[in-house]
Amino acid sequence: MKIIYILLANFVLVALASYLGVGRPLINYDYLLVLLIFLFFRNRFLAVILFALCIFIDGLNIFFQIFPIIHLSDILYLFKFIPEIDHSKKIIISFGLLSLFIYLFFLLEVLGKFSISKKYFSYVVVIVILLSILQSFYIAKGERAWRIGESKYFDSQIYNFIKFRNADFIKKFKNSENALGERYSFSTGYDEVLRIENPKKILFIVNESWGVTSDEIQEDLLHEILNNKRFKLLKQSEVSTDGFTVNAEIRELCGLYLNNFNLKKQKNGFEQCLPHILSKRGFHTLGVHGAASTMYERKDWYPKLGFKESLFYENFLNLNSRCYSFPGLCDRDLMQVIRNKLMNHDQIFLYWLTLNTHLSYDLRDLKNDQFDCERFLIDGKSSLCRNLKLQKQFFSNIGELLIQSQLSGTMIIIVGDHVPPLLENNEIKFKDAKVPMIVGYIE
Structure with missing residues (x-):
């Protein structure tokens, strides 16, 4: 005993x-x-x-x-x-x-x-x-x-x-060299935001593990958005990508390559990032992410990018929300927070990095199963199927956000961060080094 x-x-x-x-x-x-x-x-x-x-x-x-x-x-x-x-x-x-x-x-x-x-x-x-x-x-x-x-x-x-x-x-977070690299030579979400004339409200979403698939699959995923009468599509394209999610954040928010991940020690070079530019124009700049702020040291470098306010997992401990694909809040529970923030500011740039479509695409996060893998001859047990089911759920939730009449005139940019990693070899694969992007606004 x-x-x-x-x-x-x-x-x-x-x-x-x-x-x-x-x-x-x-x-x-x-x-x-x-x-x-x-x-x-x-x-x-x-x-x-x-x-x-x-x-x-x-x-x-x-x-x-x-x-x-x-x-x-x-x-x-x-x-x-x-x-x-x-x-x-x-x-x-x-x-x-x-x-x-x-x-x-x-x-x-x-x-x-x-x-x-x-x-x-x-x-x-x-x-x-x-x-x-x-x-x-x-x-x-x-x-x-x-x-x-x-x-x-x-x-x-x-x-x-x-x-x-x-x-x-x-170890990539300990590199002492300059973290910020050269400017991207092709168009990203960064350029699309700067092209918007006289914007008042901008919702800029970097969508975790959203990849370029066949046109038929992409149409199915985006059905609730593209067929929403309140959403006016302006552009649908692809963006070149490299590296991890942090690379994508700097790509989309600053239009820059990333040499290493030690942004915590980086002292300058953020002046041309979107939050800085838009703050000078009178925007309230807000960054939202469902993981803890200590992950990838975002609590240290989000303010450097120019965010006046940042919200992470620890800011919502009373939500009783928890998802499993990557530890943190459920994106569906943040949707109400996103809506309220957009409504409560006359001029706002709201950046949202999603979370629940992260590898390993845990189906405990799937509450609204609308994607039929068998229809596209995809193995129902594969990581590819799980990714697409979670992506369909995310875009369905975004579709519900679009019907809010109080958000009329809000510009929306959604872009993938990187090619989704898969655990198996699939006949249907994501296009290498490319992620999708859509740009539009709520009428």
Whole structure:
């Protein structure tokens, strides 16, 4: 019974990850290794400290899948939003922390009386590690920072923590060279905004993972917009793309290439970005994104682009909204926020970076299934099908926004960020290095 108590933290965190809908291995063998160290050195104070470290990192890996962050110091920034959490969640968090301290105290007592054969326990640890190696031959790769250990039975959370903190993608945020590159030689949403004559309200949407498909599929996706009597289509075209979502944001908001992701350290070069230009013309400039502001350091560089106001996941903790394709708010729940902001300002540039059509195109985010994959001979279980279903849902929601008479005259630009990544090879693919764009206004 004592060993069950000692490993209780593992099973509590399994239950927590399951409740939150995030990834975690069934067995985190960090706890077994700490127990093995204790059996050989018999230092229970050291063992409790190591147990506490394992629990902390295990908990961080769960936390990161809800609030993805680049730097650990960003945790302190997020603490200031704790007062915005509803009282019931504050009570749960307080109870959880109290239970943790009590657990560690009793763990210290239990270890003083704990006895088991080093030989047989070593066998258990070796068997678990061998099983974790064996599973790698049967479990497909493709794990991401916001899906840690979701398909694994045995793994080390400390190893996962170190691996994702040292990923090449994360390192791109530490580059010391100039982040902003040359100006794009072709037209983007940036140019389309500057072409608008005497605008009052502009809704500029960079749509996550919206790719160029066949005309028939694109017509189906955009049906609720293109056939809406209140929407006047001005332009439908394609934009060349490269890199990740951050590249696309700088492409669309500033018309610039991006050399690296260290925009936090970039001090100048943002003067010709749309929010800066439009702020000088009297616009209220607002950036909205459903993920945490610490993801890709947007809290640091959105103001540099000229946004007077920025809204992220942590600004809406009382919405009780959570989606899964990428951790954050559901786009459908932000729709009302978008509508209200557009209505409450006489002159506004509202930039919205969508979220829920992100890889892995999680169907838990699909509440309104209107796209028939079989009609286009697409495998219903494929990532391509899931992407198109979520895109159809998004454009359907936009169609509902268009019927608001209070938004008459609002210019709308919607452009994809990058070619949607797919998990399988499909006969129907997205066009390489191109994303769609539509420009119009609400009559």
